[in-house]
Amino acid sequence: MKHKIKSLINSALTGAYNNGDLNSPETDEALPEVLIEEPKVETQGDYSTNIAMILASIQKMAPQKIAKAILRNINDHDSFFDKIEIAGPGFINFFINKAAWYPILKEIHHMDLEYGAENIGKGKKIQVEFVSANPTGPLHVGHGRGAAVGDSIANILNFCGFNVEKEYYINDSGRQINTLGRSVFFRYKELFGKDIVFPEDCYQGMYIVELAENIKSINGDNFLNIEEETAVNNCARFAAEKILAEIKEALESFGVQFDNWFSEQSIFDSGKVAKAIENFQNKKIIYNKEGALWFKTSDFGDEKDRVVVRNNGLTTYFASDIAYHQDKFNRGFERIIDIWGADHHGYIPRIAASIEASGVNRNRFDVILIQLVNLLRDGLPVAMSTRAGEFVTLNEVINEVGRDAARFIFLTRNSDSPLDFDLELAKKKTNDNPVYYVQYVHARISSIIRKGKENGVADINWNAEAVNMLKEPEEIDLLKSMNRFPAIVKQSAMRLEPHRITFYLMNLASSFHAYYNKHRVLNDDPLLSCGRLYLVLAVKKIIRNGLGLLGVSAPEKM
Incomplete structure (x- = not known):
């Protein structure tokens, strides 16, 4: 929808320039991008743009006048809009005709498992390194959150056309x-x-x-x-x-499988750590001070220089990390994404400095920080003592609440925010449990489809007459919500934020529940039943695709 509206506005602007309604730009580069937003207030339309206000300084003209010129030149031959209005200082609000939403259903059914995917990656080779916990103790719930985030990011990037490799860095040295x-x-x-x-x-x-x-x-x-x-x-x-x-x-x-398990000891055994230090010494980036070797990270944006070899001859973690990140880029990755605990925040500048010193653009390096998980039971903190080595392991959480609930709940908040994880809530078979709330939609629709088959509806296919009967407000809301899925996936991939998909699925589930509680899918009108089955099956496909990106199953029965 946004693409279509943007295209119509660009065509209208061209028309306005050609017929003199607006002053022609000196160059195409001088034209600002047309941004389309979804207003939060329903009375402001389905979509809105502020392009008239952005153009005001360029055109030396009032935004309202520019907006009117754009509207005069919009060619809506397909009756795509119910109406277009100018609001406030010059916003243009678009109200979409109900029938214009129907083709989305055909696209969802046609794309099926690929619906939501947009090839923004174009095969670009990316490495996602996550968990990488020292093999000195079991994985705990914090590692579980990092695993869910890393695995989901890899899934989303793969879905969007990137060539992704998942790696676990084994700290087996030192x-x-x-x-x-x-x-x-x-x-x-x-x-x-x-x-x-x-x-x-x-x-x-x-x-x-x-x-x-x-x-x-x-x-x-x-x-x-x-x-x-x-x-x-x-x-x-x-x-x-x-x-x-x-x-x-x-x-x-937990449903996480790595493409590569990389040993820290291997970069010592291969001589890559020593070679990296030697190369930087030759470039005067590493210097000797009081018997220790120091890296000039302050020359590359870090707050101070860092030790790579202590005066006792032992290397620091930083030394092996320098060689490890060089090795990543030498393996041909165009971009590397590290997922670390939030306590590693101060470590980012020195790794970025070492990457830049190696001749690689630091913008090819991203770090996602994972904040703490507060484990609760019925709202009360679960007692743990790090000093005594007592903590709840990831295995214990999986065994108690299940893989699906654990992964979904780990992804209900942005990774840079602390997360409350209530074990009792995660086990509930009620709408208070977010994963149950979403999975139940998939199972409910599966049940409806089975009943439809029992009533003689074996094949659910596009029927224009049946689909045209979808006129209820809740049906249009579902169509609008389903239309957003590709944009949500794209945003999740570009911003490395899988929680956006979790939120989206919960909102889609809410729209479905509102619809299902008010309208019967299978009813006395065979044609309407056919249209509604086609609608809810599309919802089911999106729920399945979205849960799959999060590494969560989509059950047929619950």
Whole structure:
């Protein structure tokens, strides 16, 4: 609809320039873009534009006069509009004829699984890296939100024509892995009656004890009879591999599958970290100060320079991240999207600085920050203690509320806002539960269609006479809502905001419920029943497509 109105306005402007109603622009570049908006107030029409006010300074003419010139030159041969009016200082409001909405139904049924997709990506190669939790403990609910956001963004970008690869970066090198090994080894020694003062900087929680018990069952007391450093390394390798396997299993049960699992250790083993440091040293971007190596990130917009190699010779996380992001672009990605926890906000400028220093435009690098999840039960906070290693794992949430509810609720707010996740609400089979509210529409329509078949309506196809009977206000509202879906998907892809689709589906579900509660789809008029079946089947297809982008199922029965 917006495209059609925009085209009509542009044609009207051309006509107005040609016949002297408006002054011809000196160049096409001087023409502002025609923007079409949906007014929030119904009395202001279906669509509105402020183009007359934008042109006022260029034309040296009152907006009302410009608006009148545009209206005189609009050729509405198809009776697309019921009326067009000029309002306020020069807004042009368009009221669409009911019949003009009907072709949307034909498009939805024709496009089917592809309805909503617009090829804005044109095969552009994009990498989305998300979750990337250290293999030092189970995934928690915060990781679940990041997984839902990352996976949905990848789905949406794929749907819009991008060539997307999903990657998990395994932090299997450095201090945190050594701390994991020490934690398990100390618990292992305790199992043999050794008197241990467990360090506060080690990983807490029963899962560490369980890992130690696993090692004991396999190796007995062998690790007590070797060098402690070797024992710690062995414990670290065993624990990290087991935790990573559990992470993969949890993500798979959450419906997330990665195209690539990238090892941090691999960029050390391949020499890419050392090579990146050497190259920047040669360019005088990395310098020596008091025995440590510093990156001149302040030359590239960061607030201060950053250490890449400490004076003890150990590299920092930043050093491996420099090499890792260089490797991403070397693999041919035109754009990379990292999804991090909100506590990594200060880390963005230094990574962006390293990318720019590598000769790559920093605009090809995006970071989405995931805010905290507040876990509730019946509105009350669920007690958790990070210090004691007690937290609710993603697996526990999935097991309690189900994958669909978890993913949908994680996506009900923008990722940069904290999220309240109520476990009891997520299990309810009522309209208070947002995923149930949307999925029920799909199941309800499936039931209606089954009943239609029982009544002899086997094929639901375009019938102009039947569709022309869709004149109820709630039917037109549904058509308008369905027309918005492609624009919502496009906005979600361009802004990397999957919650827009979640909101849209909830609004579409609301429009359907309002319609269904007031009108019978299957009624005494066979022709009207045919038109309404065609209408609600289109709603079902959009619900299915939208839920699919979020990684949520569309059940036939509930």
